[in-house]
Amino acid sequence: MADEVIMAYCVKEKAQKPMKDAKEVILKNGKHAMQGVCSSCGTKMMKFVSAKKTESVPPAA
Ligand SMILES: [Zn+2]
Structure with a gap:
């Protein structure tokens, strides 16, 4: 199992940073997301x- 580096936006540093402890979560609206820490x-x-x-879903307001 390869450790995939997931880049995500860090709101604190205002930059793309590698996500640590990333795990996939499914939100209430059925969308998939990766959750982790900078x-x-x-x-x-x-x-x-x-x-x-x-599947291309238009962003909800
Ligand atoms: Zn950060």
């Missing part, structure tokens, strides 16, 4: 991912 400063971060590449 490997640089430890801030919680989340990144939306698409479970199916073919």
Whole structure:
């Protein structure tokens, strides 16, 4: 099992940083996201991912 580096936006550092302890979560609205902490400063971060590449969902307001 390869350790995949997931880049996500760190709101604290205002930059893309590697996500640590990333795990996939499914939100109430059925969307998939990766949740983890910033490997640089430890801030919680989340990144939306698409479970199916073919599925294009317009962003909800
Ligand atoms: Zn950070």
